[in-house]
Amino acid sequence: MKLHSHEEMLDTVIGKKGTTARDDFDAKLKAEIDAYQIGEAIKQTRQQQNLTQKQLGERMGVQEAQISKIESGKSITYATIVRAFKALGAKTASLDLGTMGRVALW
Numbered sequence: 063m064k065l066h067s068h069e070e071m072l073d074t075v076i077g078k079k080g081t082t083a084r085d086d087f088d089a090k091l092k093a094e095i096d097a098y099q100i101g102e103a104i105k106q107t108r109q110q111q112n113l114t115q116k117q118l119g120e121r122m123g124v125q126e127a128q129i130s131k132i133e134s135g136k137s138i139t140y141a142t143i144v145r146a147f148k149a150l151g152a153k154t155a156s157l158d159l160g161t162m163g164r165v166a167l168w
Contacts, residue, residue, distance in 0.1 A: 098135035104146045105133040111150065121149035 066074075077083040108118050108129075115129040122129070122145050131137040132146060 094135065097138040100138055100143060101133045101135040104143075104150070107147075107150045108133075113150075118146070118149060122146060 072084070072087075073079075076087045079085075079088075108115070113121075114126075115133070116126040119126045119129045128137065132142060
């Protein structure tokens with residue numbers, strides 16, 4: 063029985079790096095990871111402030127279920143991120159774009 067690396071399996075199932083299918087897959091995966099990390103940051107900040115999901119939802123004007131989705135990386139939009147961080151008391155926020163630098167969100 064031959065064992066295959068994760069990279070070999072991706073090459074076989076999705077396509078090799080540089081192909082449209084693989085580039086699309088990698089971009090989608092990166093976006094999902096980024097959304098998850100933003101959701102985790104919101105969750106950790108909420109917990110540090112001893113807020114419940116319901117309390118944060120009230121500050122943002124959304125239901126508790128929506129906060130759960132946001133914290134799990136679902137329903138993350140620019141507007142949602144801004145509302146969440148403002149509701150948590152962030153005065154400013156910026157986004158690191160790597161080699162392109164940082165961009166102020168507000």
